Amino acid sequence: MHTIAARDSQGIIPSSGQPDARPKKVFPIRIDVSSLFDSLVRPVSTRVRRSSLEIGAHRSELLETGFESITVAGRRVRPTSSVLQSNLKKQVERFWQNSPCDSWFTNEARGTPAFYRSLDEHRYRVHPGLLSAVGFEKTRGLRVLEIGCGCGSEAERFARAGARYTAVDLTNAAVSITQRRFQLGGLEGCFTQGDAEDLPFADGSFDLVYSHGVLHHTPNTPRAIREVHRVLAPGGRAMIMLYHRDSFNYQVNLRVVRRLRAHLLKTEPGIKLARKIWHEPEEELRRHADLILQDPDAYLDMQNMLNRNTDGPDNPLSQVFSRPSASGLFWQFENVRTEVMFWNPNWLPGIGKLIPRLIEDWLASQWGWHLWIYAQKRYLEVAAKRVRRPACQEVHAEALVD
């Protein structure tokens, strides 16, 4: 039996649940509804229509419109989108609060100059194209908003380039780590904890909105992009990086290699072998192994594969976008352009590191993992009104379509 992508309140995969009387249509999941129904109910087993959670291309849309039927503590309720969205958003926040992005790449004490130095050194070695992709030197004097600042590597570059920098992040951890970076560097910026789907800024406040590796982690990406559009001034630009569906990582590594690896991780010798092949920390491999043993079918579900094999085994949500679906998200903008980057040699264990840089760059430009979208808000909004909004399937993530 397939299990669902929903997780329990710890951001950990739920058990496969009780056998279902209608296995084709109804799916057992566990949802933490306690915060939403206050003291009325505690986290309990719930049932939702299977299709709601499995058709990833429409997941955001389904989250917006709500599921048809959920049973909570034996009572049928009519859940709104906010039930599932806020539950998932809380898991996303908890995950990133506990493991601020990239912080795991260094052993230096958090908040020290050495911490930021080693993070940046690692970041721009692994992502050499990132600096030129942003073009910091052209941002002097611009009002720049970064959504999801993480540990603030680009934040510092924007500020040093003379941009009027503002950061917003869902977590207090990211905001304070970035703020500390600015204190150490004597830099100026504004820092706010907030949600990309409901930005705490007035319309037209920024000339550039930058977001790297963030909006595929929020449950309603289309809403976040609408917010990007709203806070941009006419003529303002958006520069957004999302995970790429038509990438080697998604189509080959996650769909095939990592699924095969899951079988290897079921045994102790398999874990040792996997460690030799992928050079991943043993602790992380063991966490994968635990999850596989808990519920092998759930682990192999493609949405779960994507979540657990992108930003750590307990990451509650990642999504992927093709070039057309990403462009569709930016239907309100003009001059929309996409570019694909980033190749990780570890995707080809054994031979990956032998590939010459030139070929690696070419592979990255074809089947890379990072899909950058550059877009501009129209100067005349009246023109935007004439642009027909594409059908929903053109604008939503395709993460769960398998």
Ligand SMILES: C[S@@+](CC[C@H](N)C(=O)[O-])C[C@H]1O[C@@H](n2cnc3c(N)ncnc32)[C@H](O)[C@@H]1O
């Ligand atoms: C993968 S990290 C990327 C951080 C940074 N941009 C980078 O490239 O290193 C994802 C970040 O997005 C933030 N995030 C996730 N969902 C968000 C949301 N709805 N609103 C604002 N920030 C969000 C997380 O807190 C986390 O700091």
